[in-house]
Amino acid sequence: MRKLQRSYIREILDAINERTISFAGGLPNENLFPIQDIKKATNRVLENPLSLQYSKSQGVLSLREKIAKIYCEKFDFPTNKDEILITTGSQQAFDIIAKTFLKEELYVQSPTYIGALSAYKVLNLDIKSFDELKELESKLNPQNGFYMMSDFTNPTGRVLSNERREEVASLLNKTDTFLIEDGAYSLIDFEGTIRKPVAALYENSFHLGSFSKIVAPGFRVGWIRAKKELIDQIIVSKEAIDLHTSTFNQMILDEYMNEFDVFEHIKKVRKEYGSKMNFMAECFEKYIPSFKFKRPNGGMFIYGSFEEDSFTLAKKALENDIAFVPAQVFFHDNRKSTEARFNFTNSTFEQIERGVKKLSELLNK
Amino acid sequence: MRKLQRSYIREILDAINERTISFAGGLPNENLFPIQDIKKATNRVLENPLSLQYSKSQGVLSLREKIAKIYCEKFDFPTNKDEILITTGSQQAFDIIAKTFLKEELYVQSPTYIGALSAYKVLNLDIKSFDELKELESKLNPQNGFYMMSDFTNPTGRVLSNERREEVASLLNKTDTFLIEDGAYSLIDFEGTIRKPVAALYENSFHLGSFSKIVAPGFRVGWIRAKKELIDQIIVSKEAIDLHTSTFNQMILDEYMNEFDVFEHIKKVRKEYGSKMNFMAECFEKYIPSFKFKRPNGGMFIYGSFEEDSFTLAKKALENDIAFVPAQVFFHDNRKSTEARFNFTNSTFEQIERGVKKLSELLNK
Structure with missing residues (x-):
């Protein structure tokens, strides 16, 4: 126990x-x-009883397409619908990625997001931090992983500079480790600046996003962006954990973005x-x-x-x-x-x- | 990997x-x-912006109270709100119970529900079956578990007789193993008969239920019924996996049952x-x-x-x-x-x- x-x-x-x-x-x-707009979208969605039916583990197709488009147009990060997996909040992404790809060890920024720490600890991962980025060169490898936030890191609020992003990407490319980059706050820059994620510079990466901070957390809808080969493997864990994320909530968010400009x-x-x-x-x-x-x-x-x-x-x-x-x-x-x-x-x-x-x-x- | x-x-x-x-x-x-009734309930729920906010890991209080009442009144199984944990579908229950309580081994009916098998396999549990119930007496112990359905077992459709339920309970009481009893179809007897679960006869048990078959699966709302001491331990795993189940969907189901008779x-x-x-x-x-x-x-x-x-x-x-x-x-x-x-x-x-x-x-x- x-x-x-x-x-x-x-x-x-x-x-x-x-x-x-x-x-x-x-x-x-x-x-x-945006509760009035959500109400409109919800009533539209409820015209179709399939909104309350089981659906595919990877997520609702048109929602995945919309998220892919945000990567292409806002993050300068070419992405297609097959590279998106819908998750039950970003929180679930920690669990299913770690469960699928990590064996024993994960490096994290310190301090870091406590919810991520909990998810990794439940899986009995050995969590480690570092003082200087260059230390990691001898520590990261294809069996372990690196969890980080680049934009408005929780809790420190720090943003990684472009120079630093390239340093991290170069380190990752050398060590071939798994990158889990958490973009929960990436769209909440007070001036509206949106930065290119480190994940866009490194293939073996997972970029996590969520509707919790930009629309509402009560839906529990987030996503993972990764290359198709990785997504295909995570789907198995996703399916085993909750079959799929609420069809209803996915369709509401999709319809909301059809009818209204989320930006x-x-x-x-x-x-x-x-x-x-x-x-x-x-x-x-x-x-x-x-x-x-x-x-x-x-x-x-x-x-x-x-x-x-x-x-x-x-x-x-x-x-x-x-x-x-x-x-x-x-x-x-x-x-x-x-x-x-x-x-x-x-x-x-x-x-x-x-x-x-x-x-x-x-x-x- | x-x-x-x-x-x-x-x-x-x-x-x-x-x-x-x-x-x-x-x-x-x-x-x-019941899509028209769900629509009414949803519009009521959306009058309160907290329906789209984060909420507690154990689940929405009044929904837990209603589920506890179903156990008391329909299953002849005394239950209070602290003995209910809301899950993201029944599927999630397999994962968080096994993760929290099982070390290596789980016994299952054979054949059994494939979704449960997937959940247990992802956690690397050693899954075993049996031919005769009495074999289990030497095999079950406080470290392992027994997963079963008593009502309209998936896939066979069989129902355990009362006599058989008592045999199973007696076996469990002797071996002190964890029981995971899946009641996904317990309310779908064509004649309306509702049977007392084995879990009502054995303390170290988890009884799983779901709105998927009785209302709609697209909400991904299920629950675990267990004694408070066990629930308190599972909450940690639940929280690590998705913080909580969709506030919105829980509140819709709660409001639906306020306004309409689900039975x-x-x-x-x-x-x-x-x-x-x-x-x-x-x-x-x-x-x-x-x-x-x-x-x-x-x-x-x-x-x-x-x-x-x-x-x-x-x-x-x-x-x-x-x-x-x-x-x-x-x-x-x-x-x-x-x-x-x-x-x-x-x-x-x-x-x-x-x-x-x-x-x-x-x-x-």
């Missing part, structure tokens, strides 16, 4: 009550969901998130000047460093109805840290100010 | 074209989906399926009297035996645009068989007659 800890983030989420101001989750703002919607989202980020940054500067951070250019989080252990602080804050995530949980080795992650997308401006102010009071106690 | 075969059934499904008469899939009849709907489904079964049985008796079978009392399949190898016959049939599943794929050891499974729920009466007749012509060639 595997002994596993529930993720600390989910525990925080469970501990949250009505009084809590939560900067902890990675929740997009539900008030921005117009994303524009609204990224502008709102940009304002929220700037406002939270101003609050930190005003109320907690000792918190050191850089304003991110996209994504959903401000990441920075306190002058004290952030895990202890987070516990104290939670008791006082403020939730945020101490960086310790983002390190695969659970190391102590003064760093912390704050989500700015799921709170109102008023909550952001009240929360940061209250946290400053706790710090001064 | 794991070498896995795609399931033969999915391959058949992929090979099907517009001309094919398919008795192969396990597809419920989409013309019976009234099921009544319609089982009556229609009963007629289809009887009609298919008559066609076999008329056109292929050499095909030996017993009429099932529920479920979605007629299972019987030809006078020749059914795998070869199924291939020939597929070339002639008739699809059914040879039993070989339902045996974990892939043994040759003259038996075969025919689905009667997803074809019209006319297709059933035309298909069976055409198959009789092939047999006589």
Whole structure:
């Protein structure tokens, strides 16, 4: 029997009550969901009873075509429908890729996305990090893998420069390892810039995407972009795990993109998130000047460093109805840290100010 | 890298074209989906943007309460909401239970459900069958598991007698093994009889259910019923695999059951399926009297035996645009068989007659 800890983030989420101001989750703002447009699309989809029937494991064809088109037109990454597999959220992609291709070992950025760490740990993978990229040259090989985010990395919010992307690609080409590149936030640059993924520079790669941050997470629809030969192998694991992703939800998203311009919607989202980020940054500067951070250019989080252990602080804050995530949980080795992650997308401006102010009071106690 | 075969059934499904008469899939009849009622429920649900937000890993509370109530009132199996975990289809239940609790070995009925076999095989479990129940007494133990269906077993359509259920429970109580009891068809008895599961007689058990056969499979919503201590451990694996099952789909099913009587709907489904079964049985008796079978009392399949190898016959049939599943794929050891499974729920009466007749012509060639 595997002994596993529930993720600390989910525990925080469970501990949250009505009084809590939560900067902890990675929740997009539900008030921005294009709910009227989704309603129209849904009613259209429900004219066809096959929308509620079983469907193919690889995913709904026209949705795969639309995603392929986004790669071609937005990511400068030639892709066709056979190179897309629809997954039940990006989260599922971690599981089925690792299960299919990885034997024992996976290298990750540190700190990194906790949900990915959980998925890999459940599979008993040996998770390792590194300090300098060049270390990896002797460590990566065709049996292991490298998991990374290039755009607005969760939790740090960092973006890999083009130069750095080429360095990574060159390293991968030398070592022939599997690359899992997570693009969950790639379309949420506040200015609308979309960058070419590392996966476009390296053949043995999986690029992951999701509708969770750009439309809504409640559908649980994400995808994997990989060459056909790799996709064909993952389908077996996908099928074994849930047969296929909800036909209904796939068809709704497909119809939504038929009738509406999802990039117009994303524009609204990224502008709102940009304002929220700037406002939270101003609050930190005003109320907690000792918190050191850089304003991110996209994504959903401000990441920075306190002058004290952030895990202890987070516990104290939670008791006082403020939730945020101490960086310790983002390190695969659970190391102590003064760093912390704050989500700015799921709170109102008023909550952001009240929360940061209250946290400053706790710090001064 | 794991070498896995795609399931033969999915391959058949992929090979099907517009001309094919398919008795192969396990597809419920989409013309019976309560689509107007689902539409009403969906529009209600979409009044709340939280229907498209992330939600808790264990599932939507009021849906869990409703499922617990079905166990109490219909299955004579006392259950509360903490004993229910919502899964992304029943298929996911196989994966997360096995991953959490099983080390190496699983015993199954033979023949058994191919989707379950795939899920267990992906996890590299050693799958074993048995001839007589009493053999299992020396083989089952607290480290391994036993997977079974008690009601309208896929593919055979058999129902375990009450006496047999008690024998199995007594065996399980002696060996303290994990029981995975799959109740996918338990509510589809043509007469409406609902039987007490073996899981109600044995504590260390998981009972699996699904909305796929009683409402619609396109939602990918199923559940696990187990004691709280076991559920709490599975949540970790569930969370690692897809965070949670679609909030939207869970809320639609919950709202549908708020506003409509799902058992009234099921009544319609089982009556229609009963007629289809009887009609298919008559066609076999008329056109292929050499095909030996017993009429099932529920479920979605007629299972019987030809006078020749059914795998070869199924291939020939597929070339002639008739699809059914040879039993070989339902045996974990892939043994040759003259038996075969025919689905009667997803074809019209006319297709059933035309298909069976055409198959009789092939047999006589």
